[in-house]
Amino acid sequence: xxxxxxxxxxxxxxxxxxxxxxxxxxxxxxxxxxxxxxxxxxxxxxxxxxxxxxxxxxxxxxxxxxxxxxxxxxxxxxxxxxxxxxxxxxxxxxxxxxxxxxxxxxxxxxxxxxxxxxxxxxxxxxxxxxxxxxxxxxxxxxxxxxxxxxxxxxxxxxxxxxxxxxxxxxxxxxxxxxxxxxxxxxxxxxxxxxxxxxxxxxxxxxxxxxxxxxxxxxxxxxxxxxxxxxxxxxxxxxxxxxxxxxxxxxxxxxxxxxxxxxxxxxxxxxxxxxxxxxxxxxxxxxxxxxxxxxxxxxxxxxxxxxxxxxxxxxxxxxxxxxxxxxxxxxxxxxxxxxxxxxxxxxxxxxxxxxxxxxxxxxxxxxxxxxxxxxxxxxxxxxxxxxxxxxxxxxxxxxxxxxxxxxxxxxxxxxxxxxxxxxxxxxxxxxxxxxxxxxxxxxxxxxxxxxxxxxxxxxxxxxxxxxxxxxxxxxxxxxxxxxxxxxxxxxxxxxxxxxxxxxxxxxxxxxxxxxxxxxxxxxxxxxxxxxxxxxxxxxxxxxxxxxxxxxxxxxxxxxxxxxxxxxxxxxxxxxxxxxxxxxxxxxxxxxxxxxxxxxxxxxxxxxxxxxxxxxxxxxxxxxxxxxxxxxxxxxxxxxxxxxxxxxxxxxxxxxxxxxxxxxxxxxxxxxxxxxxxxxxxxxxxxxxxxxxxxxxxxxxxxxxxxxxxxxxxxxxxxxxxxxxxxxxxxxxxxxxxxxxxxxxxxxxxxxxxxxxxxxxxxxxxxxxxxxxxxxxxxxxxxxxxxxxxxxxxxxxxxxxxxxxxxxxxxxxxxxxxxxxxxxxxxxxxxxxxxxxxxxxxxxxxxxxxxxxxxxxxxxxxxxxxxxxxxxxxxxxxxxxxxxxxxxxxxxxxxxxxxxxxxx
Numbered sequence: 001x002x003x004x005x006x007x008x009x010x011x012x013x014x015x016x017x018x019x020x021x022x023x024x025x026x027x028x029x030x031x032x033x034x035x036x037x038x039x040x041x042x043x044x045x046x047x048x049x050x051x052x053x054x055x056x057x058x059x060x061x062x063x064x065x066x067x068x069x070x071x072x073x074x075x076x077x078x079x080x081x082x083x084x085x086x087x088x089x090x091x092x093x094x095x096x097x098x099x100x101x102x103x104x105x106x107x108x109x110x111x112x113x114x115x116x117x118x119x120x121x122x123x124x125x126x127x128x129x130x131x132x133x134x135x136x137x138x139x140x141x142x143x144x145x146x147x148x149x150x151x152x153x154x155x156x157x158x159x160x161x162x163x164x165x166x167x168x169x170x171x172x173x174x175x176x177x178x179x180x181x182x183x184x185x186x187x188x189x190x191x192x193x194x195x196x197x198x199x200x201x202x203x204x205x206x207x208x209x210x211x212x213x214x215x216x217x218x219x220x221x222x223x224x225x226x227x228x229x230x231x232x233x234x235x236x237x238x239x240x241x242x243x244x245x246x247x248x249x250x251x252x253x254x255x256x257x258x259x260x261x262x263x264x265x266x267x268x269x270x271x272x273x274x275x276x277x278x279x280x281x282x283x284x285x286x287x288x289x290x291x292x293x294x295x296x297x298x299x300x301x302x303x304x305x306x307x308x309x310x311x312x313x314x315x316x317x318x319x320x321x322x323x324x325x326x327x328x329x330x331x332x333x334x335x336x337x338x339x340x341x342x343x344x345x346x347x348x349x350x351x352x353x354x355x356x357x358x359x360x361x362x363x364x365x366x367x368x369x370x371x372x373x374x375x376x377x378x379x380x381x382x383x384x385x386x387x388x389x390x391x392x393x394x395x396x397x398x399x400x401x402x403x404x405x406x407x408x409x410x411x412x413x414x415x416x417x418x419x420x421x422x423x424x425x426x427x428x429x430x431x432x433x434x435x436x437x438x439x440x441x442x443x444x445x446x447x448x449x450x451x452x453x454x455x456x457x458x459x460x461x462x463x464x465x466x467x468x469x470x471x472x473x474x475x476x477x478x479x480x481x482x483x484x485x486x487x488x489x490x491x492x493x494x495x496x497x498x499x500x501x502x503x504x505x506x507x508x509x510x511x512x513x514x515x516x517x518x519x520x521x522x523x524x525x526x527x528x529x530x531x532x533x534x535x536x537x538x539x540x541x542x543x544x545x546x547x548x549x550x551x552x553x554x555x556x557x558x559x560x561x562x563x564x565x566x567x568x569x570x571x572x573x574x575x576x577x578x579x580x581x582x583x584x585x586x587x588x589x590x591x592x593x594x595x596x597x598x599x600x601x602x603x604x605x606x607x608x609x610x611x612x613x614x615x616x617x618x619x620x621x622x623x624x625x626x627x628x629x630x631x632x633x634x635x636x637x638x639x640x641x642x643x644x645x646x647x648x649x650x651x652x653x654x655x656x657x658x659x660x661x662x663x664x665x666x667x668x669x670x671x672x673x674x675x676x677x678x679x680x681x682x683x684x685x686x687x688x689x690x691x692x693x694x695x696x697x698x699x700x701x702x703x704x705x706x707x708x709x710x711x712x713x714x715x716x717x718x719x720x721x722x723x724x725x726x727x728x729x730x731x732x733x734x735x736x737x738x739x740x741x742x743x744x745x746x747x748x749x750x751x752x753x754x755x756x757x758x759x760x761x762x763x764x765x766x767x768x769x770x771x772x773x774x775x776x777x778x779x780x781x782x783x784x785x786x787x788x789x790x791x792x793x794x795x796x797x798x799x800x801x802x803x804x805x806x807x808x809x810x811x812x813x814x815x816x817x818x819x820x821x822x823x824x825x826x827x828x829x830x831x832x833x834x835x836x837x838x839x840x841x842x843x844x845x846x847x848x849x850x851x852x853x854x855x856x857x858x859x860x861x862x863x864x865x866x867x868x869x870x871x872x873x874x875x876x877x878x879x880x881x882x883x884x885x886x887x888x889x890x891x892x893x894x895x896x897x898x899x900x901x902x
Contacts, residue, residue: 046382053413057102059410088105095395109165124137136154138152182202184333207254219237220544231280240260240261256299262275264389268429276293277305278329283679285636286682287639290314298470313608317537322608334350335392362378369435370435370464386404406792452475501537517553561580565585570604573595577647635674645666650693728869810830810832813849
C-alpha cells in the first residue's frame with residue numbers, strides 16, 4: 001500500500017516476500033512486557049527496558065476499517081483515517097487513568113442533509129491539523145463510492161459546531177495513486193507552511209518554484225532495462241517528490257525529488273528534513289538494488305531513483321547519499337522525538353516505521369559537517385506488526401497504528417516508566433560551520449541572484465559533499481551566460497569537475513567539444529578516488545545530455561580514460577566501464593570480462609548499496625525464517641559481475657568467438673543464483689539485448705550457450721499427480737477459519753505440496769525459489785499473517801489489490817475495452833499483458849485509439865481456487881503455505897494449523 005514496496009497480488013502477502021529480512025540490530029537487554037498483562041496485543045511486542053505499551057483500540061474489530069494515518073487537533077483529540085474509508089475522531093483515555101477505550105466518532109464532513117449518513121472525506125494517507133484546519137491527503141483509487149479524487153484538501157469548521165463543514169481542494173494530484181501515490185503532510189519547522197510528499201507514481205504538478213532545477217532526465221549510460229514484471233515502467237524522472245505549500249495551497253515549491261516511495265518526512269530540532277525511502281525488493285541481488293534508507297533532504301536535493309535498472313549510485317555527485325542504509329523493508333512513518341516524554345537520547349532521534357517486518361527503529365542523529373551521521377537501534381518490534389503511522393501526542397506518549405491493506409488494525413500507546421529523566425533539556429541545536437554555510441548557499445536556490453556566483457563558485461571544491469552540492473545547485477539556478485566561461489578558465493580540478501556537471505545539465509550542446517577538452521586536461525592521477533569518480537560522471541553526463549562526441553574528441557576521451565581501466569576499486573570500475581563501453585574503447589570487452597572473473601572486487605562493499613541482511617545475527621535471532629535467509633545468502637548473485645554483464649549487453653564491437661563464448665556462458669551460470677523476484681527477468685532481458693549484437697547465423701548457438709534451455713524449463717514443472725478428493729464446497733471465510741482453528745491433528749506435508757500445485761498456486765507464486773513469478777513470493781507467508789488473513793486473500797482476491805499487480809481497463813474509441821496489466825508504453829502505444837500464465841505475451845494498443853484508462857478493481861487471481869477441497873485438504877494446504885515449503889517448520893512439529901499454532 002502506501003507501504004512502498006509491497007508486491008502483492010494477494011493482498012495479505014505483501015510483507016512476506018521479504019526474501020531476506022530487513023537489517024536488525026542486536027538488542028542487548030531488550031525486554032518484553034510482563035506476562036502478567038496477558039494481552040496478546042502487547043505480549044507480542046519487544047520493547048526496550050523502561051518502556052511500556054498499551055493496546056488502546058482495534059478499529060477492525062469494530063468494522064471501522066484499517067487505519068493508516070493520524071493527526072492530533074488543537075483539543076488533543078486524535079483524528080485517523082481508514083485506508084479505504086472514513087475519518088474518525090478519538091478522545092483518548094489519559095495515561096494511567098485505567099480506562100482502556102477511547103471515545104470515537106465518525107466524522108461527517110461537508111454539508112450533511114437531514115437523513116444523510118454519508119461521509120464526505122476519507123481515503124487519507126496523510127493528515128495534519130494546522131491553521132485551524134484539518135489537511136487531508138486523499139489517495140483514492142478511483143473508487144466510485146467515494147467522490148473525492150486524489151489530492152490535498154483543506155477542511156474547516158466555519159460555523160463553530162466542531163464539525164468540518166467546508167471542503168476545499170487545494171490541488172488535485174495525478175498519476176497512479178495506490179501505494180505509490182500522494183502521502184503525508186507535515187507542518188514546517190517555523191509553523192508557517194506545509195510540506196507534502198508523494199511517491200513515484202504521482203506526477204509532479206506544475207510548481208510555482210523549483211529548488212531542484214526541473215530539467216531532470218534519466219541520466220544513465222547503463223542499458224535501460226525496465227522491470228520485467230511491469231512495475232513502474234511508465235514512471236520516469238524525477239520519481240517521488242517533496243513540496244512546500246502555503247496554508248491556502250496557492251504557492252507550491254518543489255524542495256527535492258528522486259525518491260522511490262518515501263512515505264513520510266520529519267524535521268529535527270535544527271529544522272533539517274529527513275525522509276525514509278524504500279527499496280524495490282524484487283531487485284534484491286541486482287547491482288542497482290538500494291536498501292531502504294534514511295535521507296537528509298536538503299534544498300534542491302536529488303536522490304537518483306529511476307525506473308528499472310536506472311537508479312544512480314549514491315556516490316554520483318549529482319545526487320546525495322543517504323545518512324543511513326537500513327536494509328529490506330517497507331518504510332511508512334517517520335517522526336522526530338522532540339515532543340516525547342522519553343529520555344534525552346530519544347528526543348534527539350528519528351523513529352522510523354517498517355511495515356513489512358514490524359519494527360520501529362530509533363535513529364540517533366549526530367551532526368557531521370553539513371549533514372549527519374546516525375546510529376540506530378530497534379526500539380519496538382512485533383510479529384505481526386504492520387506499522388502504518390505514528391505520532392507523539394500532547395502527553396508525550398508515542399501513539400502508533402497498525403494495519404493497511406485491510407489487515408487487522410490496532411492503536412497502541414508507548415510511555416516511558418523507567419528511572420531516567422524525561423525533563424527536556426533546553427539547549428540550542430548544534431549547527432556546524434558547514435551546516436551554516438550550506439544553508440547560506442541554499443538561499444540562492446530560489447532563482448537568479450546577482451550575488452550567487454560569487455558566493456557559490458568558490459565552494460564547488462569544498463571538502464564537504466553537501467556544501468559542494470548546495471553550491472552547484474546555486475550555480476545552476478543562475479543564467480548560464482553568467483558562468484559558462486568560468487568553466488573553461490577554471491584551474492582547480494574539483495571546481496572544474498563540479499562546474500562541468502552543472503554545464504552538462506544546463507548548457508547548450510554546442511559546448512560539448514570545448515567541455516570534453518577541458519575535462520581531459522585534469523591531472524587524473526593526482527585526484528583522490530572520489531574526484532576521479534566525479535570526473536567519470538561528468539564525462540557520462542556530457543555524453544548523455546550533449547550527445548556522443550565526434551571522432552577526434554572521442555579518441556581524446558578514450559586515450560585519457562582507457563589506460564586507467566581497470567582501476568583498483570569496484571566504484572571506479574563502474575564509472576570507467578560505463579563511459580569506455582559506451583565509447584567502444586579498444587580492448588574494453590576483454591578488460592571487462594577479465595573483471596568478471598573476480599569473485600568480489602576490492603571496494604564492492606563501499607558502493608553504498610550494501611544490504612545489512614547479510615548477517616548471521618539476523619539468521620540466529622529469528623530462526624522462524626532464518627533458514628530461508630541463510631539459503632538465499634548462500635546464492636546471492638555476484639553484483640559487480642552482473643553490472644559488467646548488463647553494461648556489455650550494449651557493446652557491438654571488440655568481440656572474438658572466445659570472448660563471446662565466455663560472456664554468454666556467464667548468463668547460463670547467472671540463472672543458478674537466487675535474487676529477488678525480478679532477478680531472472682532482468683538477467684534474461686540483458687541476455688536478449690546482448691544477443692542483438694551477435695551475427696544472425698550465430699544467434700542459436702549463443703542463445704543456447706547463454707541458458708535459453710535452462711530458462712525455458714525453470715519453474716514450469718506444474719504438472720501435479722494429485723486431484724482433490726473433496727467433496728468440495730463454496731468456502732465462506734468464517735467457515736474456512738473455523739475449520740483451521742479447530743484443526744489439531746498432524747498435517748501431511750506431501751499432500752499439502754501436491755494440493756498447492758493442483759489448485760494452480762504454483763502457476764503464479766514461488767516458494768523457496770521454485771514456481772511462477774506473477775504473484776507474490778510465499779516463503780515467508782506464515783511468519784507475517786494469520787489464518788484469517790491468508791484465507792481472506794484466497795477467498796476474496798479483489799478486496800485489495802496492490803498497484804504492482806493491478807490491471808488497467810482501456811476504453812477505446814470504438815466502444816470496446818481492453819483489460820490487462822500495463823507493462824510498458826511509448827509515445828505511440830501501450831503494451832499490455834493479458835494472460836497471467838504467459839505474461840510475456842503482450843498486446844499493443846495504439847494510444848490514438850484510447851479514450852480513457854483506469855485501474856480495475858478485479859484481481860487477476862482466480863476466485864474459488866479452494867472450493868474443490870474438503871476440510872482436511874484445506875488444512876493440509878494452509879499448513880504447507882504457512883511452512884513456506886519447509887517440512888521442518890514448526891507447523892508440522894506442533895501439529896496445529898490453528899490461529900495459535902505458530
